[in-house]
Amino acid sequence: MPGIDAWNPWHPSEAMKQLAGISSWWCVAGGWALDLWLGEQTRPHRDLEIAVLRSDFSTFRARLSRFDFFVAADGKVSVLPLEACPDPQHHQVWVLDQPAKIWRMDILLEPGDNNTWVFRRDETIRRPRSQMTATTREGVPYLKPEGVLLYKAKATRPKDEDDFRASAPLMAIAARAWLKSALVRSYPSHHWIDQLG
Numbered sequence: 001m002p003g004i005d006a007w008n009p010w011h012p013s014e015a016m017k018q019l020a021g022i023s024s025w026w027c028v029a030g031g032w033a034l035d036l037w038l039g040e041q042t043r044p045h046r047d048l049e050i051a052v053l054r055s056d057f058s059t060f061r062a063r064l065s066r067f068d069f070f071v072a073a074d075g076k077v078s079v080l081p082l083e084a085c086p087d088p089q090h091h092q093v094w095v096l097d098q099p100a101k102i103w104r105m106d107i108l109l110e111p112g113d114n115n116t117w118v119f120r121r122d123e124t125i126r127r128p129r130s131q132m133t134a135t136t137r138e139g140v141p142y143l144k145p146e147g148v149l150l151y152k153a154k155a156t157r158p159k160d161e162d163d164f165r166a167s168a169p170l171m172a173i174a175a176r177a178w179l180k181s182a183l184v185r186s187y188p189s190h191h192w193i194d195q196l197g
Helices: 012-018 030-038 054-063 145-152 158-170 173-186
Strands: 026-029 049-053 068-073 076-079 092-097 102-110 116-118 126-128 133-135 141-143
Touching (some): 030 049, 030 145, 049 054
Antiparallel strands (some): 026 049, 068 092, 092 102
């Protein structure tokens, strides 16, 4: 198994090719989702994150059966046996290209259903899934900025601050208002709240 830094992630368009034929919901998340929304790559991306419904995980594992799967938690990765699903407290699964010894994608297991998006860290925050995702001209689905930034608000690393500065000023008024409301509920002292106006 390679080290946890051995990433050479797929581009979102490659992920779409790898998942071709899957009818279950999924979308690009994290920093790449913001760049898909912005229409250009604004910074390097260490990994590629996609969100899927936890209930659909087996469908994605079957589609990517030529790759190995590992649960990522607390800075460590451990093999996920065939036919197994991650424990409920684990929500990240890394996809390993074993011949190349590199990680290709981080699968985020989400609550909710096909109609309702649910914030994993506070499941009282919900919204119609149709209002939280969009699709690029090429057909790549992605999480809208208000969802991405809500997840990024927990850590606010330098790259998260950069992502906020690049995205927030361009968001629609309604999207900014929704994000502000969600931040007030989950992170009431967060400095982004004032910046959202």
